[in-house]
Amino acid sequence: MRILLIEDSATVASQICEGLGLRGHDVVAVGDGAAGFERARATEWDALIVDRMLPSMDGLLLVKTLRSEGVRTPALFLTALGLVEDRVEGFEAGGDDYLVKPFAMAELVARVEALGRRESRLFSASQSLADLTIDRLARTVTRGDRIISLQAREYELLDALLTETPNVVTRTMLLERVWKIRFDPGTNLIESHISRLRSKIDVEGTAPIIHTIRGEGYAARLG
Known part of the structure; x- marks a missing residue:
């Protein structure tokens, strides 16, 4: 993926570039909002990573202006502002995802790669795994x-896992995508649905497909 990172902290930008670079992605980092805006509108990118608090042009205005000009590149907001209303502002401005600092690099990588696959998923009428x-x-x-007869939530859960196969999908990502919840309610909501889904998909005599990745999330994969 070709990714534009607009982040004014040199330390954070360096860490992100290294983390995504290890996954084989090409990251261009810009530390100024206005300069980042010009790069975002002038070149085609697979994803944008945008800090909310930027010099010369804040991240919200940056993405909102891009959207008004018809630039639909998926955008992930990074911010230290973690209140629900802050997240809502980000999505209303045209952001596709939102990650609160400090964050785990694995979470950032998973979210950015998911954004990069979003456009192709929209045109995929079917998908198979084994x-x-x-x-x-x-x-x-x-x-x-x-x-296989699935309830609506079970279907959405399976769809979310298959679209990211073989990558791990975190609890937070599943809550946002399947239940439209942007916080962890601290219940066994996901676990109970995964259990029911697994009982229907991975029946006796078949190779397991639905996997729990301890400490990370869930994945649809063979083996």
């Missing part, structure tokens, strides 16, 4: 010759 297939037009799921 003998498991999800048809997004018909909203049906099959494994081999077996038709």
